Amino acid sequence: MKKITGVLMLAILVLIISACSGKTGDNSKDTGSGEADFPEKPITVLVPYAPGSFPDNSARLLTQLAEKNLPNNQSFKIENVEGGGGIIAMTQLMNAKPDGYTIAYGSVSHVSVLPHMGDATFTHDSFQPIMKDFAPIPLLMVRTDAPYNNFDEWKEYVEANPGKFSYATTGPGSISNLNMVAVAKELNLDLKNISYEGGSQGITALLGKNIDGAVVMPSDALEHIEAGTLKPIFEFGQETEYEDAKSLGDLSLPDGVQAFSMLFAPKGIPEAELEVLHDAFKKAHESEEYKKYTESINAKQFYLNPEDAQKNATETHDLVGGLLKDLGLID
Amino acid sequence: MSFLDFDFTTLFTLSNLMAIFLGTIVGLIIGALPGLGATMAVIFLLPFTYTMDPVAAVLLLLAAFQAAEYGGSISAITLGIPGTPAAVATAQDGIPLARNESPGKALGISLNASVIGGVVGALCLIFLTEPFANFALRLSDPEFFLLGVMGLIAVASISTKGEMTKSLISVVLGLMVGTIGMDMFTGQPRFIMGQLELMEGLGIVALLVGIFAIPEILRVVKDDLHTQFASQASNLSTKLTGKDMKRIAKPSGVGSIIGTISGLLPGLGTVAAAWFSYIAAKKISKSPETFGKGNPEGIAAPESANNASVGGALIPLFALGIPGSVGIAVVMSAFIVHGIQPGPRIFTKDPTLTYGILYGFLLTTVALYIVGRLLTPLFARILVVPNSFLMPIVYVVAIVGGFSATSRYFDIWLSLILGLISLLFVLSRFSIAAFVMAFVLSPVIEVGLRRSLLISGGSYSIFLTRPFSLVFLIIIILMLMTPVFRKMGERRKRNKLENN
Numbered sequence: 131m132k133k134i135t136g137v138l139m140l141a142i143l144v145l146i147i148s149a150c151s152g153k154t155g156d157n158s159k160d161t162g163s164g165e166a167d168f169p170e171k172p173i174t175v176l177v178p179y180a181p182g183s184f185p186d187n188s189a190r191l192l193t194q195l196a197e198k199n200l201p202n203n204q205s206f207k208i209e210n211v212e213g214g215g216g217i218i219a220m221t222q223l224m225n226a227k228p229d230g231y232t233i234a235y236g237s238v239s240h241v242s243v244l245p246h247m248g249d250a251t252f253t254h255d256s257f258q259p260i261m262k263d264f265a266p267i268p269l270l271m272v273r274t275d276a277p278y279n280n281f282d283e284w285k286e287y288v289e290a291n292p293g294k295f296s297y298a299t300t301g302p303g304s305i306s307n308l309n310m311v312a313v314a315k316e317l318n319l320d321l322k323n324i325s326y327e328g329g330s331q332g333i334t335a336l337l338g339k340n341i342d343g344a345v346v347m348p349s350d351a352l353e354h355i356e357a358g359t360l361k362p363i364f365e366f367g368q369e370t371e372y373e374d375a376k377s378l379g380d381l382s383l384p385d386g387v388q389a390f391s392m393l394f395a396p397k398g399i400p401e402a403e404l405e406v407l408h409d410a411f412k413k414a415h416e417s418e419e420y421k422k423y424t425e426s427i428n429a430k431q432f433y434l435n436p437e438d439a440q441k442n443a444t445e446t447h448d449l450v451g452g453l454l455k456d457l458g459l460i461d
Numbered sequence: 462m463s464f465l466d467f468d469f470t471t472l473f474t475l476s477n478l479m480a481i482f483l484g485t486i487v488g489l490i491i492g493a494l495p496g497l498g499a500t501m502a503v504i505f506l507l508p509f510t511y512t513m514d515p516v517a518a519v520l521l522l523l524a525a526f527q528a529a530e531y532g533g534s535i536s537a538i539t540l541g542i543p544g545t546p547a548a549v550a551t552a553q554d555g556i557p558l559a560r561n562e563s564p565g566k567a568l569g570i571s572l573n574a575s576v577i578g579g580v581v582g583a584l585c586l587i588f589l590t591e592p593f594a595n596f597a598l599r600l601s602d603p604e605f606f607l608l609g610v611m612g613l614i615a616v617a618s619i620s621t622k623g624e625m626t627k628s629l630i631s632v633v634l635g636l637m638v639g640t641i642g643m644d645m646f647t648g649q650p651r652f653i654m655g656q657l658e659l660m661e662g663l664g665i666v667a668l669l670v671g672i673f674a675i676p677e678i679l680r681v682v683k684d685d686l687h688t689q690f691a692s693q694a695s696n697l698s699t700k701l702t703g704k705d706m707k708r709i710a711k712p713s714g715v716g717s718i719i720g721t722i723s724g725l726l727p728g729l730g731t732v733a734a735a736w737f738s739y740i741a742a743k744k745i746s747k748s749p750e751t752f753g754k755g756n757p758e759g760i761a762a763p764e765s766a767n768n769a770s771v772g773g774a775l776i777p778l779f780a781l782g783i784p785g786s787v788g789i790a791v792v793m794s795a796f797i798v799h800g801i802q803p804g805p806r807i808f809t810k811d812p813t814l815t816y817g818i819l820y821g822f823l824l825t826t827v828a829l830y831i832v833g834r835l836l837t838p839l840f841a842r843i844l845v846v847p848n849s850f851l852m853p854i855v856y857v858v859a860i861v862g863g864f865s866a867t868s869r870y871f872d873i874w875l876s877l878i879l880g881l882i883s884l885l886f887v888l889s890r891f892s893i894a895a896f897v898m899a900f901v902l903s904p905v906i907e908v909g910l911r912r913s914l915l916i917s918g919g920s921y922s923i924f925l926t927r928p929f930s931l932v933f934l935i936i937i938i939l940m941l942m943t944p945v946f947r948k949m950g951e952r953r954k955r956n957k958l959e960n961n
Contacts, residue, residue: 334727353802354782357804
C-alpha cells in the first residue's frame with residue numbers, strides 16, 4: 131500500500147512536469163507543404179521578454195485574439211526566450227525553418243538597435259515582418275512638486291543648472307535614452323542619465339525623490355498622472371494632449387525613435403503562410419478588445435502591412451545608427 | 462468605501478473559492494518540484510486566467526504564489542534540494558531535522574510557519590498599505606547597497622566555527638560570479654566568454670539546480686543507493702504538539718515582520734527575507750548552538766518570512782502600481798488583461814474588486830493550511846521510496862525544472878558543469894549557502910553602490926545624509942564590532958581571574 135502511494139505520487143510529479151514543459155515542444159519536424167492545411171499544428175510565438183513584462187502582455191493578448199482567426203482550429207503558444215536583450219530569441223527565429231510554425235513578437239530594438247551593437251548576427255532586413263503592431267510614445271515625467279511647472283520653465287531650470295537634472299532610462303542605447311539624448315542635443319541641454327532595470331524602477335526612484343525625471347512609456351506613467359503625483363513635461367511624438375508638456379512637433383524637431391512592436395517570421399516563409407498569419411493578426415489588431423487594450427496603455431495603433439513594416443524597420447535602423455554614433459556608443 | 466464596508470458575499474462565491482483551492486494545489490505541487498518556484502507556478506497558471514472573472518483570476522495566481530512559497534521548502538526538507546534561493550535558508554535546519562528526527566515534523570513546522578507568515582503579510586497588505594508603501598519609497602539605492610552589505614556580514618556570521626576562511630572565499634566567489642552579464646550602466650558585456658546566453662547573467666534556477674541537486678544526487682549515489690531516507694511511516698505525521706507550536710511562535714513572528722518588510726523592497730525580496738530572519742531567529746534563540754543541526758526555530762523563521770514577503774511585495778503593487786519581482790509582474794499582468802490598473806487609485810476606482818482581492822488573499826492562507834495538511838504527508842512519503850528509484854526521478858525533474866525556467870538548452874549544460882564544480886566544493890567543505898547568498902546580493906550591492914554614486918556625482922556623503930542609510934551604516938558598524946567587543950570582554954574577564 132505504502133509503495134503504491136509512493137509510486138502514484140511520483141507518477142503525478144512526472145505528469146505535472148510534462149505539463150509544465152509542454153510549451154517547449156519540438157517544432158523542427160517536417161510539416162509538409164500543403165498550403166491549404168496551414169496551420170496543422172500549434173504555432174510557436176517567441177517572445178524575447180520576461181513573462182509578465184509589458185511586451186509579453188501585449189503578445190499574449192494579441193495571439194489569444196488572433197487564435198480565433200486561425201484556420202483548422204489551431205492555436206499559438208507563447209515561448210518566452212530571454213537573453214542578450216533579445217538576441218537569443220531573434221537568432222533562434224532566424225535559424226528556424228521558414229514554414230510559419232515559428233514566429234516572434236519583436237520590437238524596434240531588435241531590428242534597429244541590436245544590429246548596430248556588434249553582437250547580433252542579424253540586421254534590419256534579416257526577417258520577414260508579418261505586421262507592425264502598435265507603439266507607445268515615451269514621456270518625460272517629473273514630480274508635480276518640482277520647482278518648474280511646464281516645459282519652458284523646466285528648460286530654463288536645466289539651462290541654469292547644467293548637469294544637475296538626473297533622469298531615468300533603461301540604459302545607454304535604449305529607446306528611452308536615445309529619444310532623450312536626441313532632444314537634449316538639439317536643445318543643447320546638459321542632463322544626467324541614470325540607468326534602471328525597467329520603467330517602473332525609474333518611476334519608483336522618481337517618486338522617492340532620488341532623481342528628477344524619468345523617460346518612460348505611458349503604461350508606466352498613466353496611474354501616477356491621474357493620481358496627480360507625476361506629470362509629463364515632454365512627449366516624444368509629433369503632438370501632445372498634456373497641458374504643461376511640449377512635443378517634438380511643438381519644437382519643430384524631426385521624429386524620434388518609435389518604440390514599436392512588430393511580428394516577424396523567418397525570411398523565406400511562403401506567401402500563403404505569411405498571408406494566413408498576417409490576416410489572423412490584422413483581424414485581432416483591429417478587434418474592439420485589442421483597441422480597448424492599446425487605449426488603456428495609451429499606445430497608438432500603427433498597423434503596417436509586411437512591405438511597409440519592412441520599410442519602417444529600415445528607416446528606424448538608419449535613424450538609430452546616427453543617434454548611436456552621436457552618443458559615441460558605436461564608431 | 463472603507464475596508465469594513467466590504468460585502469463578503471461577493472467574495473464567497475463558488476468560482477472564487479474554487480480558484481483559491483485550485484491555485485493552492487497547483488502552487489504547492491509546482492513549488493515542491495526542485496527548480497520550479499512561485500514564479501513558474503504563476504506563469505503556468507496565467508493563460509487560464511484570461512477567461513476567468515477578474516477577482517477569481519487574481520486570486521488563482523495569488524493562491525498559487527502563496528502555496529509555492531511553502532512548497533519550495535518541501536523539496537529542500539525532503540530531498541535536500543532547495544528549489545529557490547529562499548529555501549536554502551530553510552534547508553540549513555530542515556535537512557538535519559528531517560533526517561535525524563522526523564521529516565513529518567520538519568514539514569509540519571514549515572507549514573505552520575508559512576501560514577503564520579502568510580496571515581501577517583496579508584494583514585499588513587489590508588491595513589497598512591499606505592504607510593508601508595511610503596516607507597518603501599524612502600529606501601533607494603544607498604539603502605539597498607547597505608542592506609546588501611549587511612546580508613554579506615550576516616552570511617559570514619552564520620558560518621560554522623573554524624570554517625570562516627572558507628565561508629569568506631565562498632562569498633567572494635559568489636560576488637564574482639554575480640558580475641557575469643551585461644553591465645547595465647555601460648551596456649558592455651562582462652565575463653560572458655562569447656556566450657550570449659550569459660548576457661543577462663547566470664540563470665538563478667540553473668544555478669540552484671546545478672549546485673544543489675546534482676551534488677546531492679551524486680552524494681547519495683556515492684554513499685548507498687539501496688537505502689531510503691526514512692524507514693518508518695510513523696515519522697511522517699505533520700501534526701505538531703503544543704510544545705512545538707509554542708517554540709516556533711516567536712521565530713515565526715520575527716520572520717513574518719522581517720519578511721513583510723523585505724518583500725516591500727524590489728530586488729531583495731524573499732531571499733533576503735529568509736536569511737535575515739534566520740539570522741535574527743538565531744540571535745534571539747535560547748539555544749543558538751543547535752542552529753544548523755535541526756533546530757525547529759531555524760525552519761520556522763525563514764519559512765514564515767518567505768510567505769510574509771508575498772504580502773509585502775503586493776503592497777507597492779497595490780499602492781503604487783509597481784511590481785517588485787517577476788512573479789508579481791505576472792500577477793500584475795493578470796490585472797491589466799482584465800482592464801484593472803493597479804496603482805494609487807485602485808482603492809477608490811474599484812473598491813469591491815480591490816477589497817475582494819485583499820480579503821481573498823487572506824483566504825489563501827486558510828486554503829494553504831487545509832491543502833498543506835492534506836498533501837504534505839504524501840510528499841513526506843517520498844522519503845520512503847528507495848533511493849535507487851527516487852534519485853533518477855529527482856535528477857530528471859531537476860533538469861527539466863532548470864530548463865523550463867528559460868527554455869534554453871544552454872542552461873542544462875550550465876547546470877551540469879556547475880554541478881561538477883560544486884561537488885568539489887561540497888567535498889572540500891566550502892559553504893554553498895554563502896556562495897548563493899553572495900551571488901544573489903552581488904547585483905544588489907553593485908548596482909546600489911554605482912547608482913548612488915552616479916546620482917550623488919561621486920560623493921560618498923549620500924550614505925550619511927539620508928536617515929535610513931545612516932541607520933543601516935551604524936547597524937553595520939555594530940555588527941562588525943560585536944565580535945571585537947566580545948573578545949575584549951573575555952580578555953578583561955580572564956585578566957580579572959588571573960589577577961585574583
